[in-house]
Amino acid sequence: MRGSRLGSWLAMLLGVLYFFIPLLATFEFSLRYFRGVYSVEAYRIVLADPQFGATVTYSIVLALATIVMGIALVVPTAYWIQLRLPGLRPVVEFITLLPLVIPAIVLVFGYLRIYNSSSILPLTGTERTTDVLLMASYVTLALPYVYRSVDTALRAIDVRTLTQAAQSLGAGWSTILFRVILPNVRVGVLSGAFLTFAIVIGEFTMASLLDRPAFGPYLQLIGANRAYEPSALAIISFALTWACMGLIQVFGRGAAGQAAGAR
Amino acid sequence: MAYLELRGLKKNFSDVVALEQLDLAVGAGEFLTLLGPSGCGKTTALRIVAGFEHPDAGTVVLEDRDITHLSASRRNMGMVFQAYSLFPNMTAEENVMFGLRLRKVPQDEQKRRVGRLFDLIGLARARTRYPHQLSGGQQQRVALARALAIEPRVLLLDEPLSALDARVRVQLREEIRRIQTNLGITALYVTHDQEEALSISDRIAVMSAGRIEQLGTASEIYGSPATPFVAEFVGTMNRLTGEVVDGGESIVDCRGLQLRVTAVQGLPRRQRVLVLVRPESVEVTALGDGEAPAGTLVGQVTSHSFLGAITRIKIAAESGADLAADVQSARAGAFPIGVRVACRFAAESPSVLKLDDA
Numbered sequence: 001m002r003g004s005r006l007g008s009w010l011a012m013l014l015g016v017l018y019f020f021i022p023l024l025a026t027f028e029f030s031l032r033y034f035r036g037v038y039s040v041e042a043y044r045i046v047l048a049d050p051q052f053g054a055t056v057t058y059s060i061v062l063a064l065a066t067i068v069m070g071i072a073l074v075v076p077t078a079y080w081i082q083l084r085l086p087g088l089r090p091v092v093e094f095i096t097l098l099p100l101v102i103p104a105i106v107l108v109f110g111y112l113r114i115y116n117s118s119s120i121l122p123l124t125g126t127e128r129t130t131d132v133l134l135m136a137s138y139v140t141l142a143l144p145y146v147y148r149s150v151d152t153a154l155r156a157i158d159v160r161t162l163t164q165a166a167q168s169l170g171a172g173w174s175t176i177l178f179r180v181i182l183p184n185v186r187v188g189v190l191s192g193a194f195l196t197f198a199i200v201i202g203e204f205t206m207a208s209l210l211d212r213p214a215f216g217p218y219l220q221l222i223g224a225n226r227a228y229e230p231s232a233l234a235i236i237s238f239a240l241t242w243a244c245m246g247l248i249q250v251f252g253r254g255a256a257g258q259a260a261g262a263r
Numbered sequence: 264m265a266y267l268e269l270r271g272l273k274k275n276f277s278d279v280v281a282l283e284q285l286d287l288a289v290g291a292g293e294f295l296t297l298l299g300p301s302g303c304g305k306t307t308a309l310r311i312v313a314g315f316e317h318p319d320a321g322t323v324v325l326e327d328r329d330i331t332h333l334s335a336s337r338r339n340m341g342m343v344f345q346a347y348s349l350f351p352n353m354t355a356e357e358n359v360m361f362g363l364r365l366r367k368v369p370q371d372e373q374k375r376r377v378g379r380l381f382d383l384i385g386l387a388r389a390r391t392r393y394p395h396q397l398s399g400g401q402q403q404r405v406a407l408a409r410a411l412a413i414e415p416r417v418l419l420l421d422e423p424l425s426a427l428d429a430r431v432r433v434q435l436r437e438e439i440r441r442i443q444t445n446l447g448i449t450a451l452y453v454t455h456d457q458e459e460a461l462s463i464s465d466r467i468a469v470m471s472a473g474r475i476e477q478l479g480t481a482s483e484i485y486g487s488p489a490t491p492f493v494a495e496f497v498g499t500m501n502r503l504t505g506e507v508v509d510g511g512e513s514i515v516d517c518r519g520l521q522l523r524v525t526a527v528q529g530l531p532r533r534q535r536v537l538v539l540v541r542p543e544s545v546e547v548t549a550l551g552d553g554e555a556p557a558g559t560l561v562g563q564v565t566s567h568s569f570l571g572a573i574t575r576i577k578i579a580a581e582s583g584a585d586l587a588a589d590v591q592s593a594r595a596g597a598f599p600i601g602v603r604v605a606c607r608f609a610a611e612s613p614s615v616l617k618l619d620d621a
Binding site for chain 1: 313314315334335336337338339340341342344346347348349350351352361362365366406409410413419
């Protein structure tokens with residue numbers, strides 16, 4: 001018994017070291033801008049760079065649009081599959097897994113062939129429409145995570161009975177979706193939303209090849225030309241991502257009490 | 264005149280026949296129960312009335328209006344489900360108000376109705392609790408209040424007590440009946456529990472294989488089962504196969520034993536019949552090694568089941584049939600396992616089914 005407990009602690013310690021040593025090393029390196037003393041100069045330079053603010057803002061706006069679009073697509077789909085088309089679940093699961101199998105670079109070249117300026121739907125013709133294309137590609141990239149989060153939350157409630165109870169009380173489909181189903185899968189939707197946020201903030205391939213001023217290409221640009229600033233940016237990205245995960249915990253805890261009654 | 268009518272309903276799920284032919288008329292303010300085993304089509308019938316399923320053939324008529332193709336949300340039928348169906352993100356009060364808000368009922372009226380319903384279900388103190396903070400019985404009470412809040416044209420109850428423990432089940436079924444009677448609402452109730460059906464219904468439709476086997480009051484169903492299935496399904500029934508010897512004198516021959524059964528009067532000689540006798544109608548006397556009186560079934564006690572005030576004893580009759588008989592528990596000691604007993608019943612007690620009709 002004592003042996004197994006010691007083993008667990010050792011495994012946990014190794015895990016912690018595995019994750020934290022590279023992070024601490026990066027953090028420590030980001031403070032060495034001036035020889036011989038620790039300083040936050042690299043952070044100051046990064047935060048003072050107007051491109052940093054612009055690219056972060058662009059990526060945040062795009063992430064929010066992706067979240068809205070992704071949820072609008074996934075929640076009704078997952079709900080309908082659970083309610084009326086359970087036989088289609090394996091097909092939809094397969095489709096949602098494709099973005100994990102097909103590399104982003106293959107996807108983006110596909111987009112460029114289909115939506116180039118001389119195609120029937122020339123989405124790459126203007127900056128705005130390219131933004132729309134980039135957002136759609138992010139929805140695809142985030143699909144495996146968003147679909148699973150929402151589907152898991154839907155499986156935790158009795159979708160069929162809740163739907164029929166609402167119908168018998170006179171509710172239409174939009175009322176059922178927004179007032180009965182969505183509030184009860186809030187944890188899943190939030191998880192999907194924040195995972196989407198984390199993916200979009202750091203994404204490089206699609207933004208770079210579609211030539212959009214996102215945070216991912218900016219990270220790469222700094223990394224290729226500077227020494228200490230990339231480490232500072234890496235830490236800032238970590239902080240942003242972890243803040244997202246923290247928010248999942250905070251919102252998730254709030255909703256957990258209500259979701260418990262769904263079973 | 265019927266308030267709710269199901270006319271010639273048929274429903275198949277792939278190759279499975281859920282409803283073969285269902286015709287049923289429910290009167291206004293009536294409490295009618297669809298009783299039957301799993302897969303008999305009772306829930307399908309209820310779901311068709313609710314609008315969750317569409318029949319392959321037939322119509323649903325409510326107050327002379329065909330509502331077969333009306334969507335569930337426009338039928339104004341309150342439904343209580345077998346599974347807990349309260350919206351987990353809403354308090355008990357919000358759940359009950361849900362239908363009223365959709366109908367844009369004025370706030371004052373909403374409060375008045377909700378207050379009255381919580382008083383009716385005896386949960387005035389639990390209004391602000393979320394479903395997960397309520398017991399199963401309380402959740403079903405709130406679900407009942409929610410269904411009643413919209414003042415439904417018909418109250419539909421789909422085995423609402425099956426997930427509850429025995430004591431709460433008995434208590435709640437009485438409450439459901441009391442509330443239904445108070446409000447004078449028409450109710451269609453589905454259950455597989457015959458005791459539940461017999462205790463609260465105005466009329467019962469016993470269903471099997473997508474058809475109604477018998478429709479009648481509790482005493483008609485219990486006392487005069489129309490088919491062998493009803494006899495078997497509702498309560499415990501002794502079944503004796505026999506042949507009419509003399510229709511005029513009401514004599515039936517059951518495996519060589521001549522019994523007097525009033526119900527065979529007028530039946531032709533040699534008509535094969537099933538004589539059905541309830542255990543409470545069977546009188547048992549210990550025989551020892553003595554001779555059995557004429558017209559009695561003789562057998563050996565094989566088991567005892569204590570049921571409270573009465574004990575049900577099983578008897579293996581010498582003629583080959585098995586019998587169940589109820590005796591006062593205080594007297595059960597007089598019939599230990601293995602003892603030889605004589606069983607008789609009054610000639611008026613049994614009901615009889617012609618076997619050709621079965």
